[in-house]
Amino acid sequence: MKRYFSNPSFLIGSIILFMMLALLVISFFHTPYDVTAMDLANKLAKPSQEHFLGTDQFGRDILSRVMKGIEVSLLIGFMAVSSGLLFGLLIGSFSGYFGGRLDEIIMKIIDTLMAFPGVLLAMMLIAVFGNGLLNTIIALSVMAVPRFARITRSGYMELRDSDFVKAERIRGAGSLRIMFSHILPNIVSELSATASLSFASAIMSEAGLSYLGLGMQPPSPSLGIMLSEAQDYMLRAPWYVLIPTITIALLVIAFNLIGDGLQEMNGGVK
């Protein structure tokens, strides 16, 4: 554990993430104001003692909404990355371990998925299935699957002919045991780096989709929605647009730094 925190990228990323998580945990128990409580007399107020980060065009407290917005971002990011990881891992491990025709077909499909710009793919899925929390998560996890599948596959291809896997075969271990009990622990570090980087892109894509009106819907306090609403008041209330922007940036930077740090420690060149 000490080794991890001696890596500057990982350390800084973790500190930022820790602060974000602290805000998230506080928001479970207490937000300064109700996130949907309007106060039209007090709209677009400057940051003050009452409203620490000011209010929006309906007089809602921006700090409270950002706190809930972090929750939405992290929830969607977590769900999207974990389901993307699960499916990517399953696809990549079978494809990489067994190889052959199945592998060829699967990889062609994955390549096709990767050829689409991620957000475009998500937009198509949302256009077909409608928007909302669940569909946003599904769209984002479909975006994450190819990356995990590729990383997993290359790890399995590399290790399936290694001496310790051969030794396991000679000992009589079955394919599933070799795949998940022996090969998988050896690629966990690469997968965790990828997961962290995917987390960052999932948060960004969610904000992007919500900004375009395709992800979460108002009055949900998504950072993307806040951003799209705030842009009309950019000159009158610059803090309103800056705060969600900085929050998204910090979240993305935190996960990217952690991912980079993990990759550096795995000996990857990045």
Place this chain on the structure above:
Amino acid sequence: MDSLLKLDGVSKEYKSAYGRVRALCESSLEIERGEILGLVGESGSGKSSMANIIVRLISPDKGKIVFNGVEISSLSARAFRKFRREIQMVFQDPYSSINPKKSIGYLLKECLKIHEKGMSDEEMERKVSESLDEVGLDSSYAKRYPASLSGGQRQRVAIALALIIRPKLIVLDEPVSALDVSVEAQILNLLLDLRKKHGLTYLFISHDLNVVSYIADRIAVMYLGSIVELGKTEDILGAMAHPYTKALFAASSDISATLSGEIPSPMNPPSGCPFHTRCIYAKDRCRVEKPSLSLLSSGHFVSCHYPLRGGEKNENSCGI
């Protein structure tokens, strides 16, 4: 003689991007129960292919493998499963042959889980520490991970892993060549002790002739996918009949010093005797006709048209 494993006319070719590579060419070999058979040869001679075929990591293109009276080469993967525990292998490099993410105890226990269904947890714990004890490690090693072990300790673990399910045959693929010389002797003696204790049979593959002469009861010499000489260790050391064996032993450490030329490409093996391109005694007949492994004296086989006698060339050995 009671043979434990018999290879009969086993051939194996690999397809590569550049063509076919002939790894084994109609090789036949018998390993007797309880013996240590040393298999020597240069790299590329097919030793490792033979090992991999015996433990069924690869399947031969042609030929039969008979283990303990049962033909195992024609068995399905499922039917072969019960023979898995009878034939085990120790790899050359103990740094790559043990999963670095698993504790030694986990790996040993796993062998028991696979092969001794229904064994109780305490029984497994007991067996694990027993098998560590057998290879000269105490039971605290069960909790350790490969990264904290030295090369010699790792190879001891690899031997324990092969031994815990009580196989009859252990294929040792260059088990000491990755180790320090000081550790080498310890591991060799450990292997000898274990054979005596459990009545094991070893196929000991090596390119180090000193090691093989020390440990093996019989020696088989391989060249380009064929066995060129086979006999008791003292017979071979006393009277090498194949020119290749002689060159190999003369140059224990540096083969190229006494053999002219490179080992021919297994993609394009020479006609006739595979060794004729480098043999100083080669005659016209060697270039066209491939010699077969034939009996020279009791238990001593050689595949050469003009075998050496008493270390000297005998011009009349073939009645010409």
